[in-house]
Amino acid sequence: MKKIITGVIIIILAVIGIFYFSKNSNQPTINIKEPIKIGVLIPTTGLAAAIGDDNRQGLELAKEYLLEKYPDLKLELVYEDTAYDPKVAVTAYFKLRDVNKVGVIISGGTKISGPLRKVAQLDNILQMAIWSAAPSYSEIHDLNYRTTPLSDDNVPVLVDYLKKNGYKKLAVFYPIDEFGITYKESFEKLAPLGGIEIVDIEGYLATDKDFRGSLSKIKNKKPDALFVAGTAPQLGVLFKQIKELGIVVNLLSQGAAENKQMLDGAAGAAEGLVYSYYFDPSSQYSASFSNKYLSRYGKVPSQYVAEAYTGLTLIGEAINSCDNKLEKNCWKDYLDKFRNSPTVLGLASINERGDLKPDKVFLKEVKNGKFVKLEE
Amino acid sequence: MDYFIHLAILFAIYGILGISLNLVVGYTGLLSVTHAAFYGIGAYATAILLTSFGINFFISVIAAIIISAIAALLIGLILSKFDDDYYALASFGFNIIIFSVFLNWQELTRGPLGIPGIGKPSFEISNFQFPISNNFEFLILALLFLAVIYFASRFIVNSSFGRVLKAIREDEKAIQVFGYNTLYYKLAIFVISAAMAAVAGSLFASYITFIDPSSFWLMESIFILAIVILGGLSNLKGSLLGALFLILLPEALRFVGMPDDIAAQMRQVIYGVILILLMLYRPQGLTGEYKL
Numbered sequence: 287m288k289k290i291i292t293g294v295i296i297i298i299l300a301v302i303g304i305f306y307f308s309k310n311s312n313q314p315t316i317n318i319k320e321p322i323k324i325g326v327l328i329p330t331t332g333l334a335a336a337i338g339d340d341n342r343q344g345l346e347l348a349k350e351y352l353l354e355k356y357p358d359l360k361l362e363l364v365y366e367d368t369a370y371d372p373k374v375a376v377t378a379y380f381k382l383r384d385v386n387k388v389g390v391i392i393s394g395g396t397k398i399s400g401p402l403r404k405v406a407q408l409d410n411i412l413q414m415a416i417w418s419a420a421p422s423y424s425e426i427h428d429l430n431y432r433t434t435p436l437s438d439d440n441v442p443v444l445v446d447y448l449k450k451n452g453y454k455k456l457a458v459f460y461p462i463d464e465f466g467i468t469y470k471e472s473f474e475k476l477a478p479l480g481g482i483e484i485v486d487i488e489g490y491l492a493t494d495k496d497f498r499g500s501l502s503k504i505k506n507k508k509p510d511a512l513f514v515a516g517t518a519p520q521l522g523v524l525f526k527q528i529k530e531l532g533i534v535v536n537l538l539s540q541g542a543a544e545n546k547q548m549l550d551g552a553a554g555a556a557e558g559l560v561y562s563y564y565f566d567p568s569s570q571y572s573a574s575f576s577n578k579y580l581s582r583y584g585k586v587p588s589q590y591v592a593e594a595y596t597g598l599t600l601i602g603e604a605i606n607s608c609d610n611k612l613e614k615n616c617w618k619d620y621l622d623k624f625r626n627s628p629t630v631l632g633l634a635s636i637n638e639r640g641d642l643k644p645d646k647v648f649l650k651e652v653k654n655g656k657f658v659k660l661e662e
Numbered sequence: 663m664d665y666f667i668h669l670a671i672l673f674a675i676y677g678i679l680g681i682s683l684n685l686v687v688g689y690t691g692l693l694s695v696t697h698a699a700f701y702g703i704g705a706y707a708t709a710i711l712l713t714s715f716g717i718n719f720f721i722s723v724i725a726a727i728i729i730s731a732i733a734a735l736l737i738g739l740i741l742s743k744f745d746d747d748y749y750a751l752a753s754f755g756f757n758i759i760i761f762s763v764f765l766n767w768q769e770l771t772r773g774p775l776g777i778p779g780i781g782k783p784s785f786e787i788s789n790f791q792f793p794i795s796n797n798f799e800f801l802i803l804a805l806l807f808l809a810v811i812y813f814a815s816r817f818i819v820n821s822s823f824g825r826v827l828k829a830i831r832e833d834e835k836a837i838q839v840f841g842y843n844t845l846y847y848k849l850a851i852f853v854i855s856a857a858m859a860a861v862a863g864s865l866f867a868s869y870i871t872f873i874d875p876s877s878f879w880l881m882e883s884i885f886i887l888a889i890v891i892l893g894g895l896s897n898l899k900g901s902l903l904g905a906l907f908l909i910l911l912p913e914a915l916r917f918v919g920m921p922d923d924i925a926a927q928m929r930q931v932i933y934g935v936i937l938i939l940l941m942l943y944r945p946q947g948l949t950g951e952y953k954l
């Protein structure tokens with residue numbers, strides 16, 4: 287018995303040791319042409335895996351674009367799954383830092399980017415957050431940046447829409463996490479300024495599948511419009527249940543709604559949905575990127591693809607501007623001075639908090655089962 | 663190498679959790695799925711005391727133990743009305759209730775926003791101060807706590823108290839006939855186990871420096887139960903082995919060369935297959951005395 291136990295322990299340690307040392311022995315100890323490694327912490331399993339897939343597609347396209355534009359640029363992407371769990375993300379981060387020796391990380395998701403910011407800051411590692419909308423991420427700015435507009439950038443457009451169309455009573459249904467709370471708080475702050483009364487606010491857990499109880503409460507408050515935040519699979523189920531309960535309201539949401547998974551889950555119940563969006567795939571800045579993506583994947587890129595593409599492109603441009611050297615202060619200087627420059631998200635600037643402010647946030651709708659720009 | 667020190671710290675924390683749950687599940691035969699709740703109570707107690715009141719880490723651990731023990735006493739009294747599968751279901755319910763408190767009592771816990779900026783431990787005696795300033799020092803501290811809890815648990819299970827626990831597991835009615843108040847023993851070990859889990863929670867909060875309710879969801883209780891079952895019921899060393907195995911296996915799989923776009927998914931599949939094989943060929947766990 288003791289031999290079995292000892293053997294199991296030895297095998298596990300040996301596996302780790304063999305792979306670790308074999309990877310290190312293949313790398314030259316000193317090589318000025320060694321690629322700069324960028325750790326990518328995105329969910330490739332779990333509830334947010336579909337977003338992680340989009341991110342990967344955007345990152346690979348960005349890498350191709352950068353290597354084509356700057357042949358001397360040496361970049362290597364090292365992917366690690368976070369399963370959208372902060373604990374898993376922190377472990378993966380340590381592995382990227384200590385074993386892969388990354389100089390930069392790209393982190394996906396509000397729940398991941400926030401906790402990682404603290405450790406990355408201590409380690410002086412540049413962090414580019416994508417689809418991370420929590421304001422707290424950029425409370426302290428040093429080497430942390432992000433490409434996601436905040437809820438305060440999205441909500442005014444939705445409130446304007448409600449005001450112009452004469453909607454007076456709004457209900458908010460949000461996921462009880464940092465992402466959902468920022469939207470709830472934005473509406474609480476901005477809706478009254480637009481003359482809109484918030485008649486009900488309900489929250490739900492990420493793991494919930496049946497929302498009928500809370501939706502019934504909302505129905506009783508008789509809102510004109512209902513804003514729902516969440517991931518695509520959740521939104522699909524939600525919209526279907528809203529229709530089943532006979533809740534007749536103008537449906538509002540945010541960018542995550544633009545996803546075929548949402549449409550499939552909603553089974554027609556999302557028709558007429560209006561949502562905020564910040565990526566225009568047909569603009570002069572994104573057309574080439576969108577065409578390349580379309581020819582490769584057969585679909586229009588989502589904002590998650592665009593954000594990942596933008597994030598890596600910014601990093602690549604910063605590294606190139608610093609002669610391909612691992613000089614973070616130089617990269618920071620480049621990024622902090624990024625103003626009114628073209629990105630696939632439009633003409634954008636990085637503000638004093640390290641947040642990329644896109645050209646504009648606009649509205650789209652679901653019309654005849656398709657995602658189209660809302661006609662004004 | 664901080665990565666390996668990080669894994670070692672996780673091993674220490676989950677080792678404490680595994681040992682403490684083994685006292686209840688393995689030695690007493692009570693299938694409890696509440697452990698993540700007590701782990702969370704410990705973590706939140708330390709987080710709140712450190713961030714809001716600036717209290718020393720070690721004082722916060724004592725407070726966490728007391729709060730967790732009181733919660734366990736109340737929950738244990740209710741759970742004592744149930745047997746077998748109903749006990750497991752009821753404990754499941756309590757885990758959900760405690761999780762909901764973490765998530766919704768936003769004035770205290772900040773809800774889903776979590777509590778960031780939790781400080782590191784610091785030894786303070788009179789004018790002498792020794793802060794834990796790096797992960798290696800934290801590892802030493804975590805291993806010390808693990809050692810204390812391991813030896814305390816070993817003392818418990820080797821004592822007459824421990825023998826009564828095993829007798830309750832084997833045949834509660836029979837031991838009652840001999841005049842033993844089994845409710846007292848079950849409650850006592852449940853409270854002791856919860857207190858130990860709170861220590862693990864305090865360590866976790868201080869190490870990760872950020873906690874939110876998602877770390878103490880039901881799946882965490884099931885993970886801790888898996889450590890106990892895999893390592894071996896009614897064997898303290900087995901809990902350590904189970905923790906080591908379940909912490910190291912997913913990390914070892916990170917180094918297995920697979921295409922990036924399927925690596926994470928394949929790791930989960932391989933992980934699951936290994937666990938199934940282990941349970942097929944060692945249903946009593948790596949070092950267990952009996953099967954669940």
